[in-house]
Every structure is written in structure tokens, then in C-alpha cells.
Amino acid sequence: MCEGLKRDYQLCEEIGRGRFGVVYRCISTISGDSFACKSIEKRLLSDSTDLECLEKEPKILHLLSGHPNILQLHKIYEDETSLHIITDLCDSGDLFHRITTTTTTFSEPEAASIFKPLISAISYCHRMGVSHRDIKPDNIIFDSRNKLKLADFGSAEWFGGGGGGERRTMRGVVGTPYYVAPEVLYGREYNEKVDVWSAGVILYIMIAGVPPFYGETAVETFEAVMRGNLRFPARVFRSVSSEAKDLLRKMICKDVSRRLSAEQVLSK
Known part of the structure; x- marks a missing residue:
């Protein structure tokens, strides 16, 4: 696992699973607040379209940060096998x-x-x-x-x-x-x-x-x-x-x- 992620967050239980990876609840080791960590396995990205979406979504979330009704991007970590995106924890359903x-x-x-x-x-x-x-x-x-x-x-x-x-x-x-x-x-x-x-x-x-x-x-x-x-x-x-x-x-x-x-x- 990415050293920076291990240092800054404690990964807890799995709360979701998608086509490219898993979403975990995580806790900040600094503040103690809860967040969501979306861990995406790069090997599952089958084509250029998948890669484009992976690269584009964090950029757009970063651009839109600040509105109270848009999911906030807090941090991104990357290692050889995975991309880890830290966002607001939304655990009350859709x-x-x-x-x-x-x-x-x-x-x-x-x-x-x-x-x-x-x-x-x-x-x-x-x-x-x-x-x-x-x-x-x-x-x-x-x-x-x-x-x-x-x-x-x-x-x-x-x-x-x-x-x-x-x-x-x-x-x-x-x-x-x-x-x-x-x-x-x-x-x-x-x-x-x-x-x-x-x-x-x-x-x-x-x-x-x-x-x-x-x-x-x-x-x-x-x-x-x-x-x-x-x-x-x-x-x-x-x-x-x-x-x-x-x-x-x-x-x-x-x-x-x-x-x-x-x-x-x-x-x-």
C-alpha cells in the first residue's frame, strides 16, 4: 500500500465496490475524522477511455471543490498498482x-x-x-x-x-x-x-x-x-x-x- 496513504489514513471496512476498485471508510490519523477512500486498480483499466476518466474525474472534483453539495476531493495518492482518492464520506445512501x-x-x-x-x-x-x-x-x-x-x-x-x-x-x-x-x-x-x-x-x-x-x-x-x-x-x-x-x-x-x-x- 502507498506509504503516504498509510501514514495519513487508517483504512477501515469496505463500504462499496465498483468496476475498477473498492471504496473503504478511512480515518485521518491527524484529525480523527472519517472519509472515503476509493482505491482503483490500474490493471483493471482496459482502454484509453477508462484512463481518460480516471485522470479527468479528480481534476474536475478539484475544480469544483468548495460547493457544499458537491462531493469534495481531499487528497490523491498513487503507487505502482493503484490510485487512491480520498473524498467526503457519504454513508447515508443515495x-x-x-x-x-x-x-x-x-x-x-x-x-x-x-x-x-x-x-x-x-x-x-x-x-x-x-x-x-x-x-x-x-x-x-x-x-x-x-x-x-x-x-x-x-x-x-x-x-x-x-x-x-x-x-x-x-x-x-x-x-x-x-x-x-x-x-x-x-x-x-x-x-x-x-x-x-x-x-x-x-x-x-x-x-x-x-x-x-x-x-x-x-x-x-x-x-x-x-x-x-x-x-x-x-x-x-x-x-x-x-x-x-x-x-x-x-x-x-x-x-x-x-x-x-x-x-x-x-x-x-
């Missing part, structure tokens, strides 16, 4: 678990308590010139104080614009069925408003209990997303306010020029 285990839909105040810090984090990313590109409930996690943290920036892209620099559009099919914006699936150039679409879908699911676009297979789901025919079934949305439905229409809007920006959503 939004996907909360959505799938609740017996009822979220009330509007409950949904707002999650949605507001999420859109604040997204807006901050966009001000810094970063698009997450994979906003979904699995990547929205909670720490021991129940504070929301936006995580997993492996698909994120820097589009510029932060600090007044030149902006550029993005390409590439990334994202997850149900949440991906239609312009991504069409293979067009797109901008950071893909994150607004995804956040709108999450808000819809919290309020309705079902996604706005779905199919029996991933292909059918993608086709429904590309049609973008947003509906508000009366049996589900009878008690939902007109303000909430209006916000959803302006976020899950196929016409990107009419779709709200994250900053505009935040000001609503």
Missing part, C-alpha cells in the same frame, strides 16, 4: 435507494428539499464550465448529516465559459436511460442544458413515482425520450401544483433554446 424504497411518492416540500441543493450544485458546475452529463439518482448521495452531495464525475466534460472564457458544445453519447436528454441520443452537438433535462426527470419521478419516458427495453426507453412527449396523468398529478408542473415543462423541454438554464431554475 437517492435511488430512497426513491425505490419509499411506499409513497414524495410530497412537493419533500421533493423540493432534495431538488434545491441538487440544482444549486448543477448551477455551480455550469458556472465553472463543467457539465456532469450523467445526473441520475444513483449519483446523488447523502452524508451522515443527510446533506446531499452530487458525485461521480467520470462522464463530466469541461465546456469552458467559466470566468468568461470561450464556450464550446459537446458531443458523445453518455448518460443513462430514463434520464438522458434527447439531443444526446440524436448524436447532435449539445450544451450543458442536458443536465437540466436530467434533473427535471428526477423531480418528475420524485413527485409522480414513475419516469416520464420509459419502455420495456433500453431501446424503447430511448425512443420515448427522443419523442419527448411529456404528459401529466390526472390520477398522478391531480394534487400537484400548477407551479411544479410548469417548472417540469420548462426543464423537460425538447426545444433546448426554450429549456431553462440551471441558473434560471435556481431563481424560480
Whole structure:
């Protein structure tokens, strides 16, 4: 194990496992505070895309450090076999678990308590010139104080614009069925408003209990997303306010020029 990591942190139990490595709870030998250590085995990185994601995510997390609702990067250690990334410890589950285990839909105040810090984090990313590109409930996690943290920036892209620099559009099919914006699936150039679409879908699911676009297979789901025919079934949305439905229409809007920006959503 990396000598610097052994000196600065005591590794404890395993709390997660992914395609490239293991996440441990760890304790700072200096402060006694708990953190998460994501240890990635380099031999499992099979191609240049994996390597690019590995290199890009810490840089983006470092750029975004400081916002209370974005997972904070604290330290990086590297040895011959592994990369070890120290981040906030978020041991209170993710939004996907909360959505799938609740017996009822979220009330509007409950949904707002999650949605507001999420859109604040997204807006901050966009001000810094970063698009997450994979906003979904699995990547929205909670720490021991129940504070929301936006995580997993492996698909994120820097589009510029932060600090007044030149902006550029993005390409590439990334994202997850149900949440991906239609312009991504069409293979067009797109901008950071893909994150607004995804956040709108999450808000819809919290309020309705079902996604706005779905199919029996991933292909059918993608086709429904590309049609973008947003509906508000009366049996589900009878008690939902007109303000909430209006916000959803302006976020899950196929016409990107009419779709709200994250900053505009935040000001609503």
C-alpha cells in the first residue's frame, strides 16, 4: 500500500465496490475524522477511455471543490498498482435507494428539499464550465448529516465559459436511460442544458413515482425520450401544483433554446 496513504489514513471496512476498485471508510490519523477512500486498480483499466476518466474525474472534483453539495476531493495518492482518492464520506445512501424504497411518492416540500441543493450544485458546475452529463439518482448521495452531495464525475466534460472564457458544445453519447436528454441520443452537438433535462426527470419521478419516458427495453426507453412527449396523468398529478408542473415543462423541454438554464431554475 502507498506509504503516504498509510501514514495519513487508517483504512477501515469496505463500504462499496465498483468496476475498477473498492471504496473503504478511512480515518485521518491527524484529525480523527472519517472519509472515503476509493482505491482503483490500474490493471483493471482496459482502454484509453477508462484512463481518460480516471485522470479527468479528480481534476474536475478539484475544480469544483468548495460547493457544499458537491462531493469534495481531499487528497490523491498513487503507487505502482493503484490510485487512491480520498473524498467526503457519504454513508447515508443515495437517492435511488430512497426513491425505490419509499411506499409513497414524495410530497412537493419533500421533493423540493432534495431538488434545491441538487440544482444549486448543477448551477455551480455550469458556472465553472463543467457539465456532469450523467445526473441520475444513483449519483446523488447523502452524508451522515443527510446533506446531499452530487458525485461521480467520470462522464463530466469541461465546456469552458467559466470566468468568461470561450464556450464550446459537446458531443458523445453518455448518460443513462430514463434520464438522458434527447439531443444526446440524436448524436447532435449539445450544451450543458442536458443536465437540466436530467434533473427535471428526477423531480418528475420524485413527485409522480414513475419516469416520464420509459419502455420495456433500453431501446424503447430511448425512443420515448427522443419523442419527448411529456404528459401529466390526472390520477398522478391531480394534487400537484400548477407551479411544479410548469417548472417540469420548462426543464423537460425538447426545444433546448426554450429549456431553462440551471441558473434560471435556481431563481424560480
